[in-house]
């Protein structure tokens with residue numbers, strides 16, 4: 197696929213991926229773009245359903261909102277929340293790069309979601325579980341693979357409980373998946389880098405360090421374009 201090299205963030209549920217990602221997207225607006233996945237799980241309070249840039253003309257037409265308002269409304273999408281039937285249909289139609297079952301729900305990365313980000317010449321960031329990592333390795337996406345890990349399973353459990361988003365059943369499923377994820381992340385060759393998210397600021401600094409080269413490359417490419425565009 198065309199565009200700058202994507203970044204895959206993976207790691208146990210509750211490790212801090214979304215927290216780090218949101219910081220990165222805020223600090224590097226115009227550099228990174230989030231790939232909005234599909235899921236069959238229910239939205240949490242405050243989560244935004246992905247309207248997707250594919251719907252932009254429709255949104256503009258239907259609401260007659262100024263373009264800036266529409267763009268800001270699509271910038272904080274969490275997921276495309278869909279039914280199992282819709283998701284399965286999309287998978288059957290070959291619309292997904294990868295998909296997986298996690299904690300009783302389906303999740304997947306659509307080709308359109310990646311292309312939406314890449315078409316804006318942004319570095320596409322994907323947040324996927326370990327099955328997603330394995331499946332993406334079979335594609336031609338060629339991303340940088342970053343694993344975000346908690347300092348320990350006990351701390352992970354505390355963070356998940358404090359987040360207050362899970363039922364006891366879903367929490368136990370997440371902890372079970374986390375044990376496997378924590379083991380697999382130690383295997384050489386799966387991830388380019390494993391970051392332990394103990395102190396949030398330190399973890400964020402490490403993440404930025406890993407991504408420095410691709411951030412600089414993208415910014416240089418954008419500066420070149422600006423230079424040529426501004427030539428008389």
Ligand SMILES: Nc1nc2c(ncn2[C@@H]2O[C@H](COP(=O)(O)OP(=O)(O)O)[C@@H](O)[C@H]2O)c(=O)[nH]1
Pocket residue numbers: 206207208209210214233234237294295296298303304305323324325326327328329
């Ligand atoms: N394979 C795959 N995993 C995904 C996708 N989107 C999210 N996930 C993973 O699904 C798991 C559960 O995500 P979520 O329900 O948002 O819970 P949270 O990670 O605890 O906030 C996490 O490990 C995510 O990385 C996707 O498109 N594909």
Ligand SMILES: Nc1ncnc2c1ncn2[C@@H]1O[C@H](COP(=O)(O)OP(=O)(O)O)[C@@H](O)[C@H]1O
Pocket residue numbers: 207208209210211212213214215216355356358359393394395396397
């Ligand atoms: N370094 C950290 N120290 C303490 N709490 C953290 C840290 N990183 C994240 N958290 C908190 O842990 C919880 C899980 O983080 P989150 O970003 O939702 O994880 P994930 O997206 O990997 O599921 C959130 O409530 C978040 O505020």
